Each structure stands twice: as C-alpha cells, then as structure tokens.
Amino acid sequence: MHREELQTFKGWFKQYVQGFYSDDPAVQAGIRLKEEHTRRVCTAIVGIGRSLDLPPEDLHLAEAVALFHDLGRFRQYATYHTFNDRRSENHALLGVRELERAGVLAGLPEEERNLITMSIEYHNLRDLPGKLPERPALFARLIRDADKLDILQVFTGSLERKEAAPNPLLNSGLPDTPGYSPVLIRNLLQGELCNYSDMKNFNDRKLLMLSWIYDINFPWTLAEIRRNGHVEKILDSLPGTEEIRRVGERLHIFMASRSA
Ligand SMILES: [Fe+2]
Incomplete structure (x- = not known):
C-alpha cells in the first residue's frame, strides 16, 4: 500500500x-x-x-x-x-x-x-x-x-490509579467482588487462554487479561509488556493467594522462555 x-x-x-x-x-x-x-x-x-x-x-x-x-x-x-x-x-x-x-x-x-x-x-x-x-x-x-498491548496498557493504567469504581468501559460491567473463578486459574496454570464466558467478577477479568500473554505472537510485543510491567501490575491487584503466586510463576517462566 x-x-x-x-x-x-x-x-x-x-x-x-x-x-x-x-x-x-x-x-x-x-x-x-x-x-x-x-x-x-x-x-x-x-x-x-x-x-x-x-x-x-x-x-x-x-x-x-x-x-x-x-x-x-x-x-x-x-x-x-x-x-x-x-x-x-x-x-x-x-x-x-x-x-x-x-x-x-x-x-x-x-x-x-x-x-x-x-x-x-x-x-x-x-x-x-x-x-x-x-x-x-x-x-x-x-x-x-x-x-492486546494497548488494552493491557489502558487496563493496568486504570488499576494503578486505583479507580474507586472500575471503569464500566473497561471491566465489561462485572462486579468487583472478592475471590475469582477456579476455571480461569486452571487455564492459566495450563498455559491456555481463558474464556470470556467464564468471567464472573472483575478479578476474573484480570485473570483473562493475564492469559493473553500466552497468545502474544511477536518478541517486540512481549518486550513492551515486560518493560511496562503489565503482568506484575495485574498480579499485584489480585488476592495474595498461593494460586495467584503460582500463576505469576507460570507466566514469568513462559515470558522468559519466549524472550530467550
Ligand atoms: Fe476490537
């Protein structure tokens, strides 16, 4: 063109x-x-x-x-x-x-x-x-x-500002309730993308965004995601459970292997 x-x-x-x-x-x-x-x-x-x-x-x-x-x-x-x-x-x-x-x-x-x-x-x-x-x-x-890179940027930006009411334009109107759905954790630990239809609350939305890491195609994009700390910022906003810690570990191993 x-x-x-x-x-x-x-x-x-x-x-x-x-x-x-x-x-x-x-x-x-x-x-x-x-x-x-x-x-x-x-x-x-x-x-x-x-x-x-x-x-x-x-x-x-x-x-x-x-x-x-x-x-x-x-x-x-x-x-x-x-x-x-x-x-x-x-x-x-x-x-x-x-x-x-x-x-x-x-x-x-x-x-x-x-x-x-x-x-x-x-x-x-x-x-x-x-x-x-x-x-x-x-x-x-x-x-x-x-x-995906820009949506992650906008999403983590709104998390960082700790917006009192999550922006309905960004969270699909999901309730900001405690906990998360086990199926999304399973997807993440198995290196799979999550499904929109499984999301029940705002934490599930965060988990779904984390699963996008498995669907990034190019090293440049992954480098930008790492440079901006998107994964860490989303993880920090989730409950501090052992499951979430394991999800973080899995994602970091994946990103390191992809950048190697
Ligand atoms: Fe679109």
Whole structure:
C-alpha cells in the first residue's frame, strides 16, 4: 500500500469518527476512548512491523488494518451504548460492513482489500483459524498483538490509579467482588487462554487479561509488556493467594522462555 492511500484512509477515518461525536458526555467519552485506542494501536503495529523489518508498503498496510480494526466500535457505541459484543453485536463484523457500505477500500488491489477485512474479522476471535495462508496470518497476528498491548496498557493504567469504581468501559460491567473463578486459574496454570464466558467478577477479568500473554505472537510485543510491567501490575491487584503466586510463576517462566 502506498503512503498516499494510507493518508487518504486516515482522513476518511477522522471524518467518519467525527460523525459520531455527541453532546452526551457519556457517549462522547466512549467515542473518544476508541479514537485514542485506534491511534495508539496504529503506533504499536508499526513498532512491531519495524521489528520484523517489514517493507514500507507492508507497514502502511498494517497501519491501515490498525486504523480500521475497531471501526465498528463507533456505530456500536452510538447504537447500543455498550462495547459488550454479547449485549450488542460483533464489532469486527460491524466494522467490515461499515467499510463496505462506504466503499472505502474499493480502490485497493483485491489482495490488500482481503487482507484488511480478514484481519479485522480475526482481530477479536479467541483463536485464529488454523492453517491460514502466510500473509493473512501475519497481518492478523500483527493486529492481535498491537490491540492486546494497548488494552493491557489502558487496563493496568486504570488499576494503578486505583479507580474507586472500575471503569464500566473497561471491566465489561462485572462486579468487583472478592475471590475469582477456579476455571480461569486452571487455564492459566495450563498455559491456555481463558474464556470470556467464564468471567464472573472483575478479578476474573484480570485473570483473562493475564492469559493473553500466552497468545502474544511477536518478541517486540512481549518486550513492551515486560518493560511496562503489565503482568506484575495485574498480579499485584489480585488476592495474595498461593494460586495467584503460582500463576505469576507460570507466566514469568513462559515470558522468559519466549524472550530467550
Ligand atoms: Fe476490537
């Protein structure tokens, strides 16, 4: 993808998002949250891409994927006032529909158009489909890493500020009750991703975020996670039980083995 095409997409995106700006402060906060998230995910995906020595055309393509990965979030929030896909609809598919409706990608070669829409569709799946061809797999992995990195950043930031009431935009409206669900601990100790449907409270949400470590694809992303201490910050906010200590140990062993 040429730089000029990426610039055109950025201009379109800006206008599109401004169309959702609202006088209602609650709606506006949600729209701005995702606008800022998109900006940071664009920066992160270029960071990962550079660490892999991708050529400039692929860096532009990757940035376009990041720019559009959460496009569906804006109409989702305006329509349903929630970012919870289970209470509204799949924001990835909604975003692809919005792109198609506006004909934004119409001028691109078919390969690039498909790579962008597939990467959007795959960005929020628990697992990537097996046996993806090399390029779709690469771009899907790039956006999944960049997205997770920023969500971890925002999440640990809110934990550090020890926000009196956890931000409902970030905790899926889960109650901040004591304890956690054993199934998520089991997943973490077995090196598996946790399932959203198993989350019962805010501690479960924290455990699910920790399990993302097992799904990070690139050394650059893992290095950023380590540099920012995301794992330690989340662990510190969980109950100081033996189980949590073992989860921490397991995660640290995994991260060390991946960076070696
Ligand atoms: Fe998303």
